[in-house]
Amino acid sequence: MPPFSSTSVRDVSELPKDGDEEEEFEKLIAPQAAPRKYDIVYRNLLTFGYGHLSALYGLYLACTVATWSTLIFHYTIFVLASIGVTAGAHRLWTHRAYKAKMPLQVLLMIMNTFAFQNTVMDWVRDHRMHHRYSDTDADPHNATRGFFYSHMGWLLVRKHSEVKRRGKSIDMSDIYANPVLRFQRKYAIPFIGSVCFLLPTIIPMYFFGETLTTAWHLTLLRYLTNLHATFLVNSAAHLWGNKPYDSNIKPVQNLAVSIVAFGEGFHNYHHVFPWDYKTAELGNNALNLTTFFIDFFAWLGWAYDLKQASDDIIKSRSMRTGDGSNAWGIK
Ligand code: ST9
Ligand code: ZN
Ligand code: ZN
Numbered sequence: 001m002p003p004f005s006s007t008s009v010r011d012v013s014e015l016p017k018d019g020d021e022e023e024e025f026e027k028l029i030a031p032q033a034a035p036r037k038y039d040i041v042y043r044n045l046l047t048f049g050y051g052h053l054s055a056l057y058g059l060y061l062a063c064t065v066a067t068w069s070t071l072i073f074h075y076t077i078f079v080l081a082s083i084g085v086t087a088g089a090h091r092l093w094t095h096r097a098y099k100a101k102m103p104l105q106v107l108l109m110i111m112n113t114f115a116f117q118n119t120v121m122d123w124v125r126d127h128r129m130h131h132r133y134s135d136t137d138a139d140p141h142n143a144t145r146g147f148f149y150s151h152m153g154w155l156l157v158r159k160h161s162e163v164k165r166r167g168k169s170i171d172m173s174d175i176y177a178n179p180v181l182r183f184q185r186k187y188a189i190p191f192i193g194s195v196c197f198l199l200p201t202i203i204p205m206y207f208f209g210e211t212l213t214t215a216w217h218l219t220l221l222r223y224l225t226n227l228h229a230t231f232l233v234n235s236a237a238h239l240w241g242n243k244p245y246d247s248n249i250k251p252v253q254n255l256a257v258s259i260v261a262f263g264e265g266f267h268n269y270h271h272v273f274p275w276d277y278k279t280a281e282l283g284n285n286a287l288n289l290t291t292f293f294i295d296f297f298a299w300l301g302w303a304y305d306l307k308q309a310s311d312d313i314i315k316s317r318s319m320r321t322g323d324g325s326n327a328w329g330i331k
Contacts, residue, residue: 032136033144039158048156051224058221061214070204070215074222077114077200079289081226082262084111086290089120090264090279093175094127097277097307098294104302105180112184115226116196119185121175128170129163131274135238135250138162143238143250151235152227196223229260237267245272245314247323255287263288272317277306281314 062071088108091097100108109120117123126140133139137160143150175181184191201219204210210218232254241252245268257265258280264270266280266288278291297303 033142034137036137036160041156041158044156048152051220054217054220055224058217058219061217062221066214066218067204067208067210069208070210070218073204073208074200074218078222078226079262080111081114081196082229083290083293084108084113085115085117085123085230086262086264086279087293088112089117089123090127091277091290091294093120093178093181094124094131095274096174097275097279098298098303099305100297101302101304102180104297105178109180109184110195113192113195114200115230116192116223117227117230119188119192120181121172121185124175125167125170125172128172129167130234131271132170133162133166134271136162138166141234143234147235147239150238151231232257233261233264233267237261237265241265241268242325243268243323244325245269245318246321248321258287263290269314272321273309273314276308278308281309 089112092100092105092108112120118126130139130141135142135144140159140163141150141154142160145153197219200222201212201215204215204218205212237252237254237257238250239252241254243249243252249268249271251267251271253268254265257267259265264279269281270276270279277294278288280288280291294303294306298306
């Protein structure tokens with residue numbers, strides 16, 4: 001049972017159709033990792049290089065001079081930002097695994113902005129591609145190209161032409177029509193700049209007496225840590241772990257990733273049932289803070305129509321295509 005019992009959870013006992021036959025055929029013939037020349041984006045190499053060096057310095061300052069108030073402040077933003085990605089960009093907007101009323105959408109958009117992972121619009125487009133063309137050249141972070149590429153290398157080079165070509169057929173009408181997401185895109189630079197970087201730097205200076213140097217480098221430490229926790233879902237959770245639901249795909253169950261990514265490491269399950277609001281099987285939500293968050297808002301009435309796979313469909317799929325490993329949550 002979820003911590004907050006909700007009447008709006010809907011058990012789905014039949015797999016929703018995910019694309020027509022033509023799409024399935026297209027997916028099959030997407031090349032997996034054809035030899036390619038990487039077109040490096042030097043601007044990103046510089047900003048990521050600067051960001052990582054600054055985050056390391058931020059770690060040093062966090063251990064030596066930063067106040068506890070600043071550390072707790074950034075940890076709180078870290079949690080909010082993570083849930084803005086998992087409950088917002090991922091489960092709500094990409095997968096439509098539940099519905100959210102306007103106040104919750106606004107809250108999630110602001111929380112998502114703390115994470116600055118591009119605009120939600122771009123995030124959703126890439127993530128829908130990732131699911132439709134998983135681990136092929138049309139997947140923006142194709143894990144068959146290895147850990148580094150799927151983790152962050154893909155952000156340092158121009159996208160593969162297959163991503164751009166096949167991406168044209170991805171349906172984004174719901175996202176482009178969403179006023180909350182349109183706002184985030186329209187005011188991206190001042191809004192994301194203020195919410196993710198400026199305010200979290202100024203507040204500790206003003207209220208906790210930090211110097212500009214400490215405040216700025218801690219902001220970058222929090223931001224980069226949050227990015228890497230997210231990146232691990234694309235890298236580690238496509239490489240290391242077991243496959244209780246489908247042994248023919250790359251995504252795996254990875255407990256460590258679930259811990260750092262707020263319940264998003266049950267990735268073999270998620271790729272089989274992407275429309276499940278828990279992104280995890282029944283009965284296994286102790287590590288799934290995002291599910292707890294959604295359940296809370298369902299209890300409040302702001303989240304509704306939560307979709308989840310029924311126990312039966314999970315078990316039969318596991319018996320049919322799983323690797324026979326023990327999937328936690330299955331009784
Ligand atoms: C960042 C990325 O924000 C974060 C992503 C993380 C993803 C995680 C997924 C995880 C799974 C779920 C679990 C969540 C767990 C959370 C845990 C939390 C603890 N379809 O992109 P451009 C076309 S990094 C269709 O510039 P380039 C389109 O026409 C941080 N079409 O391609 C587009 O034009 P427009 C900050 C597509 O030039 C045009 O191509 N961000 C698609 O090859 C150009 O697009 C950065 O540092 C598509 N999918 O450049 C920015 N994609 O947009 C990093 C493109 O006008 N990115 N097109 O329609 C970049 O600089 C560039 O995107 C690039 C590629 C250099 C990587
Ligand atoms: Zn994946
Ligand atoms: Zn997903």
